Amino acid sequence: MRDVISTDQAPKAIGPYSQAIRAAGMIFTSGQVAIDPATQQVITGDVAAQTDRVLKNLAAVLAAAGSSLDKALRCTVFLTNIGDFAAMNEVYGRYFTQAPPARSTVEVARLPKDVLVEIDVIALA
Secondary structure: OOOOOOOOOOOOOOOOOOOEEEEEEEEEEEEOOOEOOOOEOOOOOHHHHHHHHHHHHHHHHHHHHHOOOOHHHEEEEEEEEEEEHHHHHHHEEEEEEOOOOOOEEEEEOOOOOHHHHEEEEEEOO
């Protein structure tokens, strides 16, 4: 069984994808960027501000699926500048204080809407 997850508490998909899929007791989120769900616009601010918005968006998607960041198993972080790692990591650490998930962080040439960071999550349902 495969369930599509959708919530208006996170940005609408900007392409042919779902905010998340629930299957086999797990939640697979699409990457989230720093879009404010109320305005559907990229927020202003540095990588720390954008990371905070991204994690709020991911928390909303996981909540809609009956899960949470506490149940995250793995995250992938995409940065347009690996020099932003420390600032991203400081904000990220505020969301994952106990038994943080496994994680990969990679530098990419560009992200949708020219944001600075994108994160996706795999979590338990």
